[in-house]
Amino acid sequence: xxxHDAFRAAMAxxxxxxxxxxxxxxxxxxxxxxxxxxxxxxxxxxxxMVCLGKAASTHAAFTGTGAFLINVLAVDQxxxxxxxxxxxxxxxTGGDMVPCELGLPGLPGAAARVACxxxxxxxxxxxxILIGRVTATFTGAAEPLVYYERTFTRPAAMMRVPG
Ligand SMILES: Cc1cc2nc3c(=O)[nH]c(=O)nc-3n(C[C@H](O)[C@H](O)[C@H](O)COP(=O)(O)O)c2cc1C
Numbered sequence: 629x630x631x632h633d634a635f636r637a638a639m640a641x642x643x644x645x646x647x648x649x650x651x652x653x654x655x656x657x658x659x660x661x662x663x664x665x666x667x668x669x670x671x672x673x674x675x676x677m678v679c680l681g682k683a684a685s686t687h688a689a690f691t692g693t694g695a696f697l698i699n700v701l702a703v704d705q706x707x708x709x710x711x712x713x714x715x716x717x718x719x720x721t722g723g724d725m726v727p728c729e730l731g732l733p734g735l736p737g738a739a740a741r742v743a744c745x746x747x748x749x750x751x752x753x754x755x756x757i758l759i760g761r762v763t764a765t766f767t768g769a770a771e772p773l774v775y776y777e778r779t780f781t782r783p784a785a786m787m788r789v790p791g
Contacts (some may be wrong), residue, residue: 643776643783646701648676648712649758650725650733650755651693658720658733659689662713664775669737674762676742679755685715687758691749691759697732698760700740706780708735709773729764741765741774 631639644664651659665679669749678698680690690696699790701709705724712719720733728734744760774781 640777643774643781645706646709646775646780647678648699648701648708648735649680649688649690649696650683650699651696652732653689653693657726659686659714660712660719660725660733661686661690661711666700669759671688673768675747675759676682676744676762677757677759679757680751683754687756691746693746693754695730695732695743695745695763696758697729697734697761698742699735699738699745701735701773702737702739702743702768703773703782704770705737705773710747734766737768737770738766739768739770741768 638662644774647664647666648660649663650770653659661684663678669677676698680687694727702780708722708724711722724735725733726736732743734741743764744762744764746758747761748759749756750759771782774783
C-alpha cells in the first residue's frame with residue numbers, strides 16, 4: 629500500500645484541467661466548486677464526469693440536482709479557480725458568472741463549457757463521481773488553464789512533441 633504522500637506526489641505529475649462546476653438547487657441558490665478531476669467518459673452517449681468530495685459543502689446540492697455546468701477555465705481565470713475553492717464564503721461575489729447553458733452560472737470567457745443532465749452518482753471512496761449526460765457545449769478560443777505540480781500553469785504554448 630502506497631502512502632498518502634507518495635500517492636499525492638505521483639498524482640501531482642498528472643496535468644489536469646481546471647474547471648468550475650456550477651448548479652442551482654431547488655430553492656434557486658447557486659453552488660459551485662473548482663475541480664481538476666473533470667474528464668470525458670463516453671462518446672455514445674456523450675458522458676463526462678467530475679469527482680466531488682463527500683464532505684464538501686456543495687455535495688448535497690450537486691448530488692440532488694438535475695443538471696450541472698462545467699466551466700473549463702482559461703489561463704486568465706486563475707482568480708476564479710481560487711475563489712471557487714475557498715471555504716465559508718459566497719463564491720459568487722466576484723460577479724464573473726452569468727446565466728449560460730440551461731440557465732446555469734457560467735463564464736463567458738471560459739475555454740469551454742459543458743452542460744449536463746445528472747446521469748449517475750457513483751461511489752468513489754471519499755468522493756462521489758458525478759456522471760453527466762452532455763446536453764449542450766460551448767467551445768471558446770481562450771487557452772485553457774492547467775493544474776500541474778499543485779500549481780496553476782499553462783499548456784507550454786501547445787507545442788507539439790518533436791518527432
Ligand atoms: C486546482 C483545484 C482543483 C480541485 N479539484 C477538486 C476536485 O476535483 N474535486 C473536489 O471535490 N474538490 C476539488 N478541489 C477542492 C474544492 O474546490 C473545494 O475547495 C472543496 O470542495 C472544499 O470546499 P467546501 O468548503 O465547500 O467544503 C480543488 C481545488 C483546487 C484549488
